[in-house]
Amino acid sequence: MDYEALTLYGVAPAKELYKNERRSITEAVDFSVRFLPYLRRNAETTTLSLRPSSLFPVLASKLTTLGTDTPLITTWHEVWLDYWDEYLGRLAPFGKGVERLTAKMPHHPIAISSVTANRLTEIVPNGIDVKQIETTRPAEDGFDVLYAGRLIEHKNVDLLLEAFDRVAETDPDITLSLIDNGPERDALERQAQTLDLADRVTMLGFLEEYNDAHMRASDISETCRAPAGPM
Structure with a gap:
């Protein structure tokens, strides 16, 4: 599907984003698995807009682009750190680990706020038309x-x-x-x-x-x- 200057591809069937008022982890993992084959075949430059709930596809993309010339550009809207304890409870160490691993892997990160930039690289405001x-x-x-x-x-x-x-x-x-x-x-x-x-x-x-x-x-x-x- 073409939309303005973009070509949109559906890589996974629609699923509920929320489960018990929290973003579904299984939905994110399922999307990541389905997204990888397309990324391997087509990506020359990968640009992703990152929130904690989208860490899994970003991590998967990084694993795919390691050892290649494909740059991975990520826009970080937030970094949760200890907020994972409140959000995931006993599963918080899992969320923290994925967030930490994602942040440390090679990529080109962009932050949209000074708070996020303290943990990443540079401040870039959200673009507007x-x-x-x-x-x-x-x-x-x-x-x-x-x-x-x-x-x-x-x-x-x-x-x-x-x-x-x-x-x-x-x-x-x-x-x-x-x-x-x-x-x-x-x-x-x-x-x-x-x-x-x-x-x-x-x-x-x-x-x-x-x-x-x-x-x-x-x-x-x-x-x-x-x-x-x-x-």
């Missing part, structure tokens, strides 16, 4: 406050709902929307229904086609790709 943002028309049915990101416990979207309910009492027209899905969606929907101004909160779910129209229309927006760990 400025032209797309500037030319996108604001959505006609936009919202004053907008959150776009996975609905996961550590992102504290419940606090956003509480804060919005207080602020909304002072403004008769202010509205809020949450974009995307996640394991906390049901709980957040229930919480939203208990708010005094529940009718001003809209949960749009996952948007199949990405654009910045809702952000252009909002006064306050947050694209929450923040780390799950203590950063």
Whole structure:
């Protein structure tokens, strides 16, 4: 499948990303195993965007490219270290070991924050398509406050709902929307229904086609790709 300047390949069947409110390890391992044959046949340059939940395919890619001229470029969004203890419990040593091994193997790492860069090499901000943002028309049915990101416990979207309910009492027209899905969606929907101004909160779910129209229309927006760990 071609998308703008990219060619997209499906290398594994779709599976649930979450199991018991945690990213599925088996899904990541299965993807890694299926990804390797394609990588061996086709990769000349491999670029990967790295989060702790994607350590397994990155580690597999490094093992594949060792001893070759194929550069492996990884964008590190976060490094968990001791947060693995909270995230995986008794399996934390496994996560820590994979993270440490992945970081030490030869590659070209890029960090997007100073905290991550302390453990890696250089600071590079997330890229944005400025032209797309500037030319996108604001959505006609936009919202004053907008959150776009996975609905996961550590992102504290419940606090956003509480804060919005207080602020909304002072403004008769202010509205809020949450974009995307996640394991906390049901709980957040229930919480939203208990708010005094529940009718001003809209949960749009996952948007199949990405654009910045809702952000252009909002006064306050947050694209929450923040780390799950203590950063």
